[in-house]
Amino acid sequence: MKNSRWLLLQWREHLSALQGPRWQELLQLNLDIIRSYLLKEEFRQFFDSRSPTQANQFFKRWRRRAYRTTIQPLAKFARMLTHHRHLLLSWYRTGRCHSSGAVEGLHLKAKLALRRAFGCHTYHACQLALYLTSAIPPMPTTSADEPHSLRNA
Numbered sequence: 001m002k003n004s005r006w007l008l009l010q011w012r013e014h015l016s017a018l019q020g021p022r023w024q025e026l027l028q029l030n031l032d033i034i035r036s037y038l039l040k041e042e043f044r045q046f047f048d049s050r051s052p053t054q055a056n057q058f059f060k061r062w063r064r065r066a067y068r069t070t071i072q073p074l075a076k077f078a079r080m081l082t083h084h085r086h087l088l089l090s091w092y093r094t095g096r097c098h099s100s101g102a103v104e105g106l107h108l109k110a111k112l113a114l115r116r117a118f119g120c121h122t123y124h125a126c127q128l129a130l131y132l133t134s135a136i137p138p139m140p141t142t143s144a145d146e147p148h149s150l151r152n153a
Contacts, residue, residue, distance in 0.1 A: 032070070035071065036069075036074050039065065059081075063078050066078035112133075113130050114129065117130075
């Protein structure tokens, strides 16, 4: 396994001419990490399926193989995917074009804004911090019943 840890992290298509034979030697070993790698690479076929039915059948076969292994992290990963199977299959129902990248980007932006507003002690102040980091900041309104620190925000 010496000098071969990066081979398992690369895709097979991106291996150099010198790395190819070493990769073949690693596959001949019957180690847990090699079996995990092969199951991970096999799961990439899930996204090559053409229909939700075909993807669901592949997922069931792959999950059964992952559960039968003695590799606990892989079985735990398979359980997590089983709990979110309907979300994975919804990608096929939307025509394989929906991505949650925009939602994840907004979520990250909101987390960063709340992290920057750590000193705020009220919900209203955190809400203003979120608005100020968004593209369209609203005009804050002040009233006599708000604390003095919020009027200056």
